[in-house]
Amino acid sequence: MTIAYDGTQYGGWQIQPNAVSIQSLIQNALSLILRNETTITGAGRTDAGVHAEGQRAHFDSVASIDLHKTIRSLNGILPPDIRIVDLQMAPDDFHARYSAASKTYYYHLHLDRTADPFKRHYCLHVLHKVDLSLLREAAQYFIGSHDFSSFANEAHLGAAAKDPVRTLKRLDIVEEKGGVRLEFEADGFLYRMVRNIVGTLLDVCGGRFKAQEIPKILQAKDRRMAGKSAPAHGLFLMHVRYASEEEASITSNEGKLSTLLSSNSF
Amino acid sequence: MTIAYDGTQYGGWQIQPNAVSIQSLIQNALSLILRNETTITGAGRTDAGVHAEGQRAHFDSVASIDLHKTIRSLNGILPPDIRIVDLQMAPDDFHARYSAASKTYYYHLHLDRTADPFKRHYCLHVLHKVDLSLLREAAQYFIGSHDFSSFANEAHLGAAAKDPVRTLKRLDIVEEKGGVRLEFEADGFLYRMVRNIVGTLLDVCGGRFKAQEIPKILQAKDRRMAGKSAPAHGLFLMHVRYASEEEASITSNEGKLSTLLSSNSF
Numbered sequence: 001m002t003i004a005y006d007g008t009q010y011g012g013w014q015i016q017p018n019a020v021s022i023q024s025l026i027q028n029a030l031s032l033i034l035r036n037e038t039t040i041t042g043a044g045r046t047d048a049g050v051h052a053e054g055q056r057a058h059f060d061s062v063a064s065i066d067l068h069k070t071i072r073s074l075n076g077i078l079p080p081d082i083r084i085v086d087l088q089m090a091p092d093d094f095h096a097r098y099s100a101a102s103k104t105y106y107y108h109l110h111l112d113r114t115a116d117p118f119k120r121h122y123c124l125h126v127l128h129k130v131d132l133s134l135l136r137e138a139a140q141y142f143i144g145s146h147d148f149s150s151f152a153n154e155a156h157l158g159a160a161a162k163d164p165v166r167t168l169k170r171l172d173i174v175e176e177k178g179g180v181r182l183e184f185e186a187d188g189f190l191y192r193m194v195r196n197i198v199g200t201l202l203d204v205c206g207g208r209f210k211a212q213e214i215p216k217i218l219q220a221k222d223r224r225m226a227g228k229s230a231p232a233h234g235l236f237l238m239h240v241r242y243a244s245e246e247e248a249s250i251t252s253n254e255g256k257l258s259t260l261l262s263s264n265s266f
Numbered sequence: 267m268t269i270a271y272d273g274t275q276y277g278g279w280q281i282q283p284n285a286v287s288i289q290s291l292i293q294n295a296l297s298l299i300l301r302n303e304t305t306i307t308g309a310g311r312t313d314a315g316v317h318a319e320g321q322r323a324h325f326d327s328v329a330s331i332d333l334h335k336t337i338r339s340l341n342g343i344l345p346p347d348i349r350i351v352d353l354q355m356a357p358d359d360f361h362a363r364y365s366a367a368s369k370t371y372y373y374h375l376h377l378d379r380t381a382d383p384f385k386r387h388y389c390l391h392v393l394h395k396v397d398l399s400l401l402r403e404a405a406q407y408f409i410g411s412h413d414f415s416s417f418a419n420e421a422h423l424g425a426a427a428k429d430p431v432r433t434l435k436r437l438d439i440v441e442e443k444g445g446v447r448l449e450f451e452a453d454g455f456l457y458r459m460v461r462n463i464v465g466t467l468l469d470v471c472g473g474r475f476k477a478q479e480i481p482k483i484l485q486a487k488d489r490r491m492a493g494k495s496a497p498a499h500g501l502f503l504m505h506v507r508y509a510s511e512e513e514a515s516i517t518s519n520e521g522k523l524s525t526l527l528s529s530n531s532f
Binding site: 004005006051071075080081082083084085114115116117118120122 | 270271272317337341346347348349350351380381382383384386388
């Protein structure tokens with residue numbers, strides 16, 4: 001299942017007390033349609049206010065499913081800020097999270113002097129000067145395999161916390177009208193890792209850290225050494241890559257959802 | 267004053283009972299800052315759910331005003347979905363509405379099969395086929411000076427209703443990722459005119475009318491002859507042009523607000 005959502009109104013992806021989660025709404029709709037209590041497992045647990053263009057999830061069903069009809073039925077039940085973009089049969093051993101080869105997140109910075117009402121839920125508005133060459137210089141220190149403990153908040157997620165080494169394949173700084181987006185691709189991310197890296201990069205631009213201090217911060221393996229977490233609303237889970245899809249050349253609808261993020265306009 | 271706003275949460279521009287209006291919020295903020303009851307006059311009365319990138323308004327003040335400080339103060343008081351983009355001194359005889367040489371509205375159609383959660387408040391999602399060449403053919407019939415009574419809802423606006431002739435300078439169909447936008451520029455617009463033309467154009471695409479029937483609909487001067495009104499949320503007041511600004515080469519900040527509408531991305 002490929003899912004796009006505007007996370008503004010939700011307590012995050014994961015089911016939790018005292019907040020409406022995206023996972024629970026999809027599970028409830030799916031359970032209703034399949035007439036069977038169904039649990040879905042997402043590729044990434046996005047926090048409250050974080051958005052997704054290409055979240056992925058899997059579920060098991062004993063009943064056979066008409067894929068197109070199920071997409072339509074789900075979208076008929078779900079609120080308009082959550083859309084099922086695609087639904088495909090997966091191999092029996094497929095797991096939305098564990099089978100993922102990489103995930104891509106974007107973080108958007110809006111750098112105009114005046115805030116833009118249409119970006120308020122989708123970009124961090126930064127008023128201080130952001131030097132793009134300094135941003136790019138600092139970003140390079142994060143690329144590669146590192147123990148990212150200094151950039152991970154406590155997660156209570158069990159296994160992930162035991163191996164805090166992740167491989168950041170790229171961290172590209174891409175100019176877009178009114179600002180920049182930071183594109184992160186990694187084999188996996190620790191809890192809050194993208195937002196903590198963005199916060200630290202902004203601290204470099206603001207003069208709190210020097211770019212050359214980043215290796216020292218990584219080596220400290222201490223969350224308190226890095227910058228504060230950037231707000232949730234600039235963050236988008238864009239894409240989850242699966243080796244099985246590339247091998248099998250499964251075509252996905254992901255690229256078809258023309259989005260605010262990559263479009264020339266609406 | 268140049269104003270951008272996301273109209274989703276508001277009852278429209280104009281002060282009205284039982285709804286929060288954009289005009290009232292700006293007036294209240296301005297009255298507070300100037301310590302004087304102040305009324306603002308907008309260039310266009312956008313309806314509930316209609317957005318603006320370049321709404322303009324004027325007000326009179328006996329006190330001298332620090333323009334930049336007043337922008338900052340207003341934006342400090344106003345909610346984040348309303349932003350004052352620019353503030354300038356105007357000639358004594360300037361009137362935001364009557365001095366306007368032309369106004370430009372955009373209407374956005376999203377044409378992908380699956381709705382996009384990030385466009386739900388900003389584009390009309392059209393599921394039926396929209397033939398762009400047919401849309402362009404039909405659009406041509408509206409260009410020029412016409413009595414647009416068939417495309418005007420009752421307005422209770424007084425003077426405007428007495429002369430229902432308007433000159434549509436252009437109606438361009440511009441492809442954008444995932445859909446198209448219709449760009450309307452006219453010396454003025456009757457109440458609901460853009461939305462009623464869009465609704466009729468969609469009826470042409472849906473087969474209810476033939477493009478060649480549009481002159482007959484215009485000549486009827488009867489609202490019941492045209493198509494239904496397209497929803498408010500696809501409509502944006504983009505720009506108000508004043509001859510005085512062009513003559514005096516007053517530079518405006520309008521173009522600086524990089525927007526979802528015209529940007530490559532956020």
